[in-house]
Amino acid sequence: MAQHRTRAALPLERKFISRPTTLRVVEGCVALYRELGDGRRLIPDVLGPGRLFGSGLVDVQDCRAMTLAATSVETFDGPPQAAVIDVVMRQMLLRAQAHAILLGRKTAAERVATALLDLASQFARKSRSPSGKGKTTFNLHLTRADLADWLGLTLETVSRCLGAFKRGRLIAFDHPEIITIRDRTALEALAAGNARAFAA
Amino acid sequence: MAQHRTRAALPLERKFISRPTTLRVVEGCVALYRELGDGRRLIPDVLGPGRLFGSGLVDVQDCRAMTLAATSVETFDGPPQAAVIDVVMRQMLLRAQAHAILLGRKTAAERVATALLDLASQFARKSRSPSGKGKTTFNLHLTRADLADWLGLTLETVSRCLGAFKRGRLIAFDHPEIITIRDRTALEALAAGNARAFAA
DNA sequence: CGCATTTTTGATTCTTATCAAGACGAGTGG
DNA sequence: CCACTCGTCTTGATAAGAATCAAAAATGCG
Numbered sequence: 001m002a003q004h005r006t007r008a009a010l011p012l013e014r015k016f017i018s019r020p021t022t023l024r025v026v027e028g029c030v031a032l033y034r035e036l037g038d039g040r041r042l043i044p045d046v047l048g049p050g051r052l053f054g055s056g057l058v059d060v061q062d063c064r065a066m067t068l069a070a071t072s073v074e075t076f077d078g079p080p081q082a083a084v085i086d087v088v089m090r091q092m093l094l095r096a097q098a099h100a101i102l103l104g105r106k107t108a109a110e111r112v113a114t115a116l117l118d119l120a121s122q123f124a125r126k127s128r129s130p131s132g133k134g135k136t137t138f139n140l141h142l143t144r145a146d147l148a149d150w151l152g153l154t155l156e157t158v159s160r161c162l163g164a165f166k167r168g169r170l171i172a173f174d175h176p177e178i179i180t181i182r183d184r185t186a187l188e189a190l191a192a193g194n195a196r197a198f199a200a
Numbered sequence: 201m202a203q204h205r206t207r208a209a210l211p212l213e214r215k216f217i218s219r220p221t222t223l224r225v226v227e228g229c230v231a232l233y234r235e236l237g238d239g240r241r242l243i244p245d246v247l248g249p250g251r252l253f254g255s256g257l258v259d260v261q262d263c264r265a266m267t268l269a270a271t272s273v274e275t276f277d278g279p280p281q282a283a284v285i286d287v288v289m290r291q292m293l294l295r296a297q298a299h300a301i302l303l304g305r306k307t308a309a310e311r312v313a314t315a316l317l318d319l320a321s322q323f324a325r326k327s328r329s330p331s332g333k334g335k336t337t338f339n340l341h342l343t344r345a346d347l348a349d350w351l352g353l354t355l356e357t358v359s360r361c362l363g364a365f366k367r368g369r370l371i372a373f374d375h376p377e378i379i380t381i382r383d384r385t386a387l388e389a390l391a392a393g394n395a396r397a398f399a400a
Numbered sequence: 401c402g403c404a405t406t407t408t409t410g411a412t413t414c415t416t417a418t419c420a421a422g423a424c425g426a427g428t429g430g
Numbered sequence: 431c432c433a434c435t436c437g438t439c440t441t442g443a444t445a446a447g448a449a450t451c452a453a454a455a456a457t458g459c460g
Contacts, residue, residue: 011282034297034301036305036393037392037393037394038393040305040393041305042300042301042304042305044297044300044301045435059281063297082282082286085286086282086285086286086289089286089289089290089293090289092293093289093293093296095294096293096300097234097244097263097296099300100242100244100296100299100300100303101234101236101242103300103303103304104242104303104349104351104352105240105242107354107415107416108415108416112436126308143437143438143439144438144439144440145438148306151304152303152304152305153416153417153440154416154417154418155438156416156417156418156439156440157415157416157417159439159440159441160416160440160441162379162439163440175425176424176425176438176439176440178303192237193236193237193238193240193375194237194358235441244456307447307448308447308448326430343405343407344407344408345406346408353449354448354450355406355407356407356408356409356448356449356450357447357448357449359406359407359408359409360408360409360448361410362407362408363407363409365436376406376407376408376456376457
């Protein structure tokens, strides 16, 4: 599936990637983003380990990519195989459509719940202690502002939602970047649009 | 580019398409849509003549398609060529990302302005009279409710925006479905996010 | 010519954005 | 080790934008 590849080892902190190649996230987190003329910014997708991106794939047009943590990526020398492109594009499109629903028709709380579940699935640590059933802990690589630009909200609203979830025992966190999911069922109900609770 | 094709001639009015084939819009208008559990609905894309869609292409997952006017489509017998899929997917992804920005970061007026320009480019009538410079007239195949579901708004807000544009001489319409663009420049400025005017 | 659907318009409410301080944490230099 | 500072996060008060509720006007259809 992969052509000749080189480990690029970019332990960049919030550096920018603009080279025209295809890349795969090995560890860490990459966010695609676009800036409007004025201050507005939008992050259409957040990529965890295993996800592919690069020119001619995803950041079509004028999207840029930025690493949000100590991140390493592999580069592919030639253009990737057509079959690979197809699979990745399909996944991107699927995610884009799901995200469109989120942006167009979900409340703030529903958006944050959806985001938490997505990030948990991409960044979950395997260390689920014997006691923890369904409890997942993961590193939220995004700041509140990044989350806001991903979810079409403001950073204050994101913070309020996370606070409300914490008070409601859906999640837990001491450090604002290390999140534990305590009640996945409730989060999923929220994300799906059931459960009208937890206004920001 | 096209394989053996048959004119399917579906002069359906808001009928539903669910067959697993690849289709091309010949004339009329097709909207892809998804329904959430409760009443909420979202239209991720609206397709005019020339656009391709169908299974394994666009309405990936559980998107459905619906015709919004007397519409005819061609069907392709086999699966389309890989190159065709690639081009179409790329276009869809591009549009999806642009739409994500609209949904995530634009005001109601900006969204409606963007939609009008998009629809004008897809459905413009060639009959630009000698006097009309830049004036385009087109048939808005979508109802206000459809527009709302496309733009992540309510039908009332859409109606108010259109009314505001009409009063501001940006557009004109007597029949609510036949729209004429009178000031394309202003609309484009609005759509781009400049010009803070015309709150709903 | 009614009847049903869509559109417009108005009044009000709600959610979220905006504005404004603080609080917390990490890193720096004395 | 301790101020100091910068960036992020939290929290509160207020405001703006769009949703909701409600009811007319158009429009289209049988």
